[in-house]
Amino acid sequence: MSNVELAGVSRWYGNVVAVNDVSMNLGSGVTGLLGPNGAGKTTVLHMMAGFLAPSKGTVTLDGEPTWGNPAVYRRLGLVTERESVYDFLSAYEFALASAQLHRLAQPEAAARRALELVELTDAQDRRIGTYSKGMRQRARVAAALVHDPEVLLLDEPFNGMDPRQRLHMMELLHSLGEQGRTILFSSHILEEVEQVSGTVQVIVSGRLAASGDFRTIRRLMTNRPHVFAVQSSDDRRLAVELIGQPSVNGVDVTRDGLTVRAGDYGSFTRALPKIALASGIRVRRLLPSDESLESVFSYLVEA
Amino acid sequence: MSTVTWITARGLFGRRRFLLLFPLPVLLVGLAVLARSAGVDPGQWGQPVVYGLGLGVLLPVTALIVGTGVLGSEIDDGTLLHILTKPLPRWQIVLPKLAVATGVTALTVAVPLYVAGVLVDSVRFGLGLAAASAVGALAYSAFFLALSLLTRRPVLLGLVYVLIWEGLLNSIVSGTRVLSVQHYVVTLTDRIAPTALLDGSVSLPVAIVMSAVFTVGFTLLAIRRLRTFSVAGETS
Structure with missing residues (x-):
């Protein structure tokens, strides 16, 4: 060896x-x-x-x-x-x-x-x-x-x-x-x-x-905070619902929809459909906006 | 034949730049045959053809193409790493490559110079040219091979040496001839077969000693440089 x-x-x-x-x-x-x-x-x-x-x-x-x-x-x-x-x-x-x-x-x-x-x-x-x-x-x-x-x-x-x-x-x-x-x-x-x-x-x-x-x-990589871009039939109401979730750290309302900062990738992606269904809100778009490898690596450096 | 020699020779003959070796010898022999068959006095065409074209252009340019080709091309395309990742002392890489460069250059240059020498003067003059050009092939090859490891532009620097140093400065500043392989070859030829066509401008001891210094010095330099050959990261 x-x-x-x-x-x-x-x-x-x-x-x-x-x-x-x-x-x-x-x-x-x-x-x-x-x-x-x-x-x-x-x-x-x-x-x-x-x-x-x-x-x-x-x-x-x-x-x-x-x-x-x-x-x-x-x-x-x-x-x-x-x-x-x-x-x-x-x-x-x-x-x-x-x-x-x-x-x-x-x-x-x-x-x-x-x-x-x-x-x-x-x-x-x-x-x-x-x-x-x-x-x-x-x-x-x-x-x-x-x-x-x-x-x-x-x-x-x-x-x-x-x-x-x-x-x-x-x-x-x-x-x-x-x-x-x-x-x-x-x-x-x-x-x-x-x-x-x-x-x-x-x-x-x-x-x-x-x-x-x-x-x-x-x-470490998957548990890092994630940023998602969300568009729905009622962005403001969805923002109110989401901010009450423990897996969500913050929500910004923008002209193009919502920017959601989730603390836990898995919990957030499991919770979102349930919230939308319960509130009668249709989610039109859900995009992880920081999935590039560079952002993953950057997180590791900062961690 | 060592594996390094075999790969070097296959690489040299397998590249297109090898074709560049053919026009100049053909031109040299063609001019000599043409002048001889036209009955022109050798005193009028001998020096420009043998000295101007043969020793001034054919020998150094051939040595430059081959000498930088045996190592420089492999450095450029990265194939040298295949040889360098072997547990070989670096002299076992440099010496076979120098042998291939010298052999190919000497063969490409000595044969047409021999033919031209015979047509100009005599068999002895032809043999003198062939023998001296073989010595020149060795000194030039060691120099150009070392240049491949010392600079990223060995062909350009080699051309500067051949055209500016040997072609221009040697005719203006006579002292620069001490560092001119071309003048060693002229002196050696003149001593082997004295003629009125060539006039050795450096002494025989200088020609012999400096040829040896060029060959040994640049070969040792190449070996030393190859021992610390660096490959920069491409992604960094």
């Missing part, structure tokens, strides 16, 4: 701070690195993979620094977000070249095993240039897995995959994690992380906003 540790890591580019005092410890199993675009996920992954020196703090793999230490790649595999791949090679040649560069004893067998893992054996002899986006991604994962690494880092691995490929990749990551490997993948999509990993690290604006069990963090 391998352990990746970030201790007080910051990274800045001139005056811009990309990652700010992040500490985390990754052990075996699948961990999701969640955060909106531009949060610093890729910078964190690149520092873990030894492609970026931390401006402050240390990044280690089993106690060894990852920066300037090519020996760590014996135990580490990396799949970057960028789609770059040798278009002129077939997937088999690509995986074989990776195995040879790792100086594996049986590179041909290792290449075939890696291609089987990502279900690419049928197309393994075609040039990668002719592949779909999802197939190229799988070829890159095969090359990263060819030496059976203890640690696998993946930057947005589900990008460009169709639902079936996505499911297969999720199963693959899951099984690799269950085998005791340390898997970290980044994503800006909550549902992807939810389906694959039990542990999550949430990064917002370069800072670690939340860390730990996904269900706990998810509960």
